Amino acid sequence: MTYRDTEDHIPHATRLTTSGPIECDLSGFQLLNSSLFNKGSAFSLEERAAFDLSGLLPPVVNSLYEQAERAYMQLHFFRTPLAKSDFCTSMRVQNKVLYYKLVRDHIKELLPIVYTPTEGDAIIAYSSRFRKPEGCFLDINDPDGIDDRLRPFGRDKDIDYIVISDSEGILGIGDQGVGGVRICVAKASLMTLCGGLHPGRVLSAVLDVGTNNKKLIEDELYMGNRFPRIRGKAYDEFVEQVMTSLHNRFPHAVIHFEDFGVTTARPVLERYRKRYACFNDDIQGTGAVAMASMSAALKVTNRKLSDAQVLIFGAGSAGLGISDQITNHMVSHGASREQAHQQIHCIDRFGLILDNMEDVSSAAQMSYADKAEDWKGVDTKNLVEVIRKIKPTVMIGCSTQAGAFTEAAVKEMYKHNPRPIIFPLSNPTRLCEVLPEDALKWTDYNALVATGSPFPPVKGHVISENNNCVAFPGIGLGAVLARCKSISDTMISAAVDELAEMSPAVKDHRLGLLPDLETIDETSARIATAVIMQALKEGVVNVEQEDSPSGGKVKVPRDFNRCLAWVKSQMWMPKYRPLIKVEHVNAIHTHQY
């Protein structure tokens, strides 16, 4: 096997190796064209001789450091974010180690290029800028061919993590049809960049079930299915076939749902989380990060969770996910579910959700409904009036409505809170509910602000990027390493507590509510450890604690710090490893790209 693991004989062990030589049966052009094995000008003279590369490379042997410096210089030949994104994409399909080294070394500058906000534009332009496919295309026209389409990616223990999307609710820009494959590729690559998963052991798959995006249907270059989205029974059956095929082929992989539509995201998650280790990032990942930021902000302002009133503006996947996570957190800190729901108020497109609005609200929204009789005579569509009555401690935007948090609304928050907590989380940048600069200015620089897309500091106040990428890589890594059978709410809450613990704002509120992106390896490793420890408590793992009687599984240290060290030892980092020539490697996926 290519990525041979010393624990390969143990059922459920990962084959994620992070050091030592790698076996390789490719040579010549094929080797240069394999993004997982390619080292370009960094192949040593011995490797060039052994792998038939001597005539294919100029004589100088570069280090990875030198290559990354050159790539960074080349990147700056490109002026627009989208052109930089194209450059990064082609580097990812040429040489994964170099790609991850480059992005990791300049994470703050390049995350907005390889992820939100630029990724949104790259997805919109998918068919016109298409060069080389990445990911797997699952087509509703070919339900019987799902397994054939997955076969090139390997089998059984070849894949640790799978990101899937049906592209209906991409990054605040809605239905993007087949181009949504790129959000899966981007999220899977964040699992490597921020969560240390092996880049050859993640799979990204788009479910092409048609599109309702008229622009795409009319675009002659559009590469996906040109019919309206299939819904209802046929959609559910296709998702069922996809999930069953994924699980049959990769029974140990964790499945991550991304950017499903507002009506499908939640039912799909609820259906499958009972059966498999799966997770919806827009619901649970976003909820975890927002709850951690809120927890840190409450600490900074000396307020208690039990007294907080929360206003959610935009009660879709993210808004309700955050509401659920806040509820779980309140419950795990002593509140009843009813009390928690009374502290959370949701506004959606028809105004504040009230208990007489069944006809226009989903069941999930209705569970947070305020009593209509308490709101007689108030214009519940008017945000300022709603704030005046509720006096929220925290206001969170997930509505995709740019500028919805007006000066009057922010000032009303400030009237009731010396330090209002305001999180405009909508992506991309142009859809943000309020610019951080304005939120701070309108509150005499007293607001605690976190956003969905990156923003520069405002007068020395770090604006935390409340992006789910701070949480899901750690949660995913923990679930992969513990070979979890399911991912529970309490495992997510453990991640929240760990993330809140790491907030720099507790020392100085200007430093930001979330740990700095530069320390993302540490953040993800700690979150993963917290998730593993909680999963072990709940018995939903396929590993065992070091001192338990041997059940033939991978042993995990019992103590947090030693478990953390073990997690770190399992994380893949971008570095070149010596290649050993073998005749035949029995792992199909290593030949991808």
Ligand SMILES: NC(=O)C1=CN([C@@H]2O[C@H](COP(=O)(O)OP(=O)(O)OC[C@H]3O[C@@H](n4cnc5c(N)ncnc54)[C@H](O)[C@@H]3O)[C@@H](O)[C@H]2O)C=CC1
């Ligand atoms: N910062 C982060 O980590 C994340 C940010 N997001 C962002 O949050 C936003 C929402 O994403 P999803 O929840 O996945 O989308 P969604 O489509 O599920 O939810 C949007 C909700 O906003 C509501 N809405 C629309 N117009 C409104 C108005 N005028 N007033 C109040 N509500 C209104 C919609 O009815 C819908 O319920 C997007 O911009 C997305 O990029 C989503 C996930 C993670």
Ligand SMILES: CC(=O)C(=O)O
């Ligand atoms: C960040 C993310 O997952 C979203 O905006 O959908």
Ligand SMILES: [Mg+2]
């Ligand atoms: Mg998303």
